Amino acid sequence: MKKYAYFPGCSLEKMALSYHVSTMETTSRLGVELQELEDWNCCGATAYFHIDELLAYTLSARNLALAEKENLDLVAPCAACYKNSYFTNEYLKEDPDLAEHINFALEEDNLKFSGNISVHHLIEIFVNDIGFEEIKSKVTNPLEGLKVAAYYGCQILRPKKEHLTVEEPVFFEELMKSIGATPIDFAERLRCCSAALIITNRHAALSMVRNILHNAISSGADIIATACPMCQVNLECYQKQVNQEFGTDYSIPVLYFTQLVGLALGISPKQLRIGSELVSTTPALSFAKRGSPNP
Amino acid sequence: MADELTFSDEIANLLHASHGNPLNTCIQCGTCSGTCPSAPFMKHSPRRIIAMINADMKEDVVNSNTYWFCASCFHCTVRCPREIDIAELMYALKRYSMWNQQYQEDLIGPTFSETFVKTIFGSGRSYEPVLATSYLFSFGVPEFIQEAQTATTLMLKGRLPVLPARIKGLKNFRRMLGRIIPIGGLE
Ligand code: SF4
Ligand code: SF4
Numbered sequence: 384m385k386k387y388a389y390f391p392g393c394s395l396e397k398m399a400l401s402y403h404v405s406t407m408e409t410t411s412r413l414g415v416e417l418q419e420l421e422d423w424n425c426c427g428a429t430a431y432f433h434i435d436e437l438l439a440y441t442l443s444a445r446n447l448a449l450a451e452k453e454n455l456d457l458v459a460p461c462a463a464c465y466k467n468s469y470f471t472n473e474y475l476k477e478d479p480d481l482a483e484h485i486n487f488a489l490e491e492d493n494l495k496f497s498g499n500i501s502v503h504h505l506i507e508i509f510v511n512d513i514g515f516e517e518i519k520s521k522v523t524n525p526l527e528g529l530k531v532a533a534y535y536g537c538q539i540l541r542p543k544k545e546h547l548t549v550e551e552p553v554f555f556e557e558l559m560k561s562i563g564a565t566p567i568d569f570a571e572r573l574r575c576c577s578a579a580l581i582i583t584n585r586h587a588a589l590s591m592v593r594n595i596l597h598n599a600i601s602s603g604a605d606i607i608a609t610a611c612p613m614c615q616v617n618l619e620c621y622q623k624q625v626n627q628e629f630g631t632d633y634s635i636p637v638l639y640f641t642q643l644v645g646l647a648l649g650i651s652p653k654q655l656r657i658g659s660e661l662v663s664t665t666p667a668l669s670f671a672k673r674g675s676p677n678p
Numbered sequence: 679m680a681d682e683l684t685f686s687d688e689i690a691n692l693l694h695a696s697h698g699n700p701l702n703t704c705i706q707c708g709t710c711s712g713t714c715p716s717a718p719f720m721k722h723s724p725r726r727i728i729a730m731i732n733a734d735m736k737e738d739v740v741n742s743n744t745y746w747f748c749a750s751c752f753h754c755t756v757r758c759p760r761e762i763d764i765a766e767l768m769y770a771l772k773r774y775s776m777w778n779q780q781y782q783e784d785l786i787g788p789t790f791s792e793t794f795v796k797t798i799f800g801s802g803r804s805y806e807p808v809l810a811t812s813y814l815f816s817f818g819v820p821e822f823i824q825e826a827q828t829a830t831t832l833m834l835k836g837r838l839p840v841l842p843a844r845i846k847g848l849k850n851f852r853r854m855l856g857r858i859i860p861i862g863g864l865e
Contacts, residue, residue: 422845422846422847423845424845424851436695436769436773437858438855438858441854441855441858442855445851445854474695481695485858487857488854488855488857488858489854490854490857491850491853491854491856491857492847492850492851492853492854493850537749537750537751537752537753538750538751538752541751541752541753541755541756542752542755542756542763542765543755543756549756550756573753574715574751574753575715575716575749575751575753577715577749578749578750578751579749580716580747580749583746583785584716584719584746584747586719587716587718587719587747588749590718590719591715591716591749594715
């Protein structure tokens with residue numbers, strides 16, 4: 384069984400608890416062990432970079448060093464945690480001066496960054512490690528007929544990394560196919576959910592959310608699938624505000640990909656914490672529910 | 679006079695660690711502005727702000743709201759034909775304006791960033807209800823009520839924490855950050 388150091392990040396403790404729970408339920412059934420990183424800290428999101436870059440690197444370096452101590456590669460389910468951990472790892476590896484500076488700080492915590500592990504986003508574990516064939520073979524409840532807008536957002540793909548295409552990715556759609564769902568063609572799939580602008584620049588943010596919702600709905604999606612807690616919250620919890628701001632009447636559920644994979648594996652909606660959304664998933668999932676009734 | 683640091687030099691220095699090309703290699707093609715989801719709301723588009731920096735228009739740049747409308751989506755960066763890291767530039771401009779305490783008063787971004795950073799200094803984790811205070815009071819009444827309604831619904835759905843999380847090794851954690859910058863000013 385492949386084992387990873389799992390860095391859930393702040394949102395998964397509460398706001399995105401359903402992401403955490405469904406991650407644990409699905410990975411354990413698919414033969415991957417996620418061992419939560421002992422005493423991890425916040426990755427700094429984007430705000431830390433507004434104040435000081437070195438501090439932001441130090442935050443991520445501490446988590447990397449904690450994973451190194453366990454001799455495990457790091458996995459993050461949140462796009463921002465992943466991006467910060469991934470690039471801190473890369474930058475510290477290529478710049479020994481920077482690593483030395485950061486290691487001086489890590490000494491206070493009896494930790495050391497050596498650069499001998501790799502960093503992955505959770506969805507990469509499903510796509511590359513477990514693989515579509517393995518997932519297909521474990522599906523007992525294919526989500527046939529469910530039209531999914533597979534929404535990538537920003538920081539899983541960007542900034543550019545050697546191993547990922549930034550313009551024409553297909554892995555999210557392929558993953559949805561492997562559980563029997565139908566990914567729809569959806570132009571806004573790589574656009575930004577507005578991230579922290581939902582707090583700081585409300586009107587601009589709601590308009591960005593509106594564009595994505597509009598595009599997903601008019602492309603025929605029953606549901607949006609995300610791989611990031613920030614995307615989920617912005618696209619789902621602010622639909623009411625979008626409707627008030629723009630006089631629209633959007634109502635489309637937004638679930639984590641792990642919840643959809645979980646349903647296909649025959650896990651009950653309750654065990655995947657489906658039901659904690661503000662937009663009901665019942666209409667979208669009612670025909671795909673066979674065997675696992677939606678509460 | 680030739681030795682005096684120009685504004686564009688200052689910004690270039692802030693970008694010393696960035697992996698992008700220098701700003702003066704910009705060909706003003708506008709790909710960044712065309713890509714940017716936030717451009718319609720910015721006082722100056724990303725392309726324009728780069729031209730303004732290259733022209734040393736310091737006052738206009740520090741009085742612009744452009745970088746506080748940047749969502750760090752990196753879409754501009756991956757598309758720039760000159761491989762300029764525009765998203766990193768926006769971070770650098772945010773830092774420049776925070777450090778110089780010079781930004782438009784009606785912006786929430788600077789207060790939000792500062793509150794966020796203080797929260798992490800204090801606990802090692804972020805905590806949504808504390809962050810809320812940095813922006814809730816800047817809202818008008820209808821927005822405030824909307825926000826409170828969303829928060830209440832989330833709370834009832836078990837999606838908002840009641841108590842802030844803390845890491846265990848907090849003492850070492852703070853000493854660690856203290857080795858990078860003196861944290862007195864931010865506490
Ligand atoms: S995309 Fe690059 S080259 Fe084109 S205007 Fe923007 S920064 Fe300049
Ligand atoms: S990173 Fe910022 S400037 Fe660049 S496209 Fe995204 S929002 Fe616009």
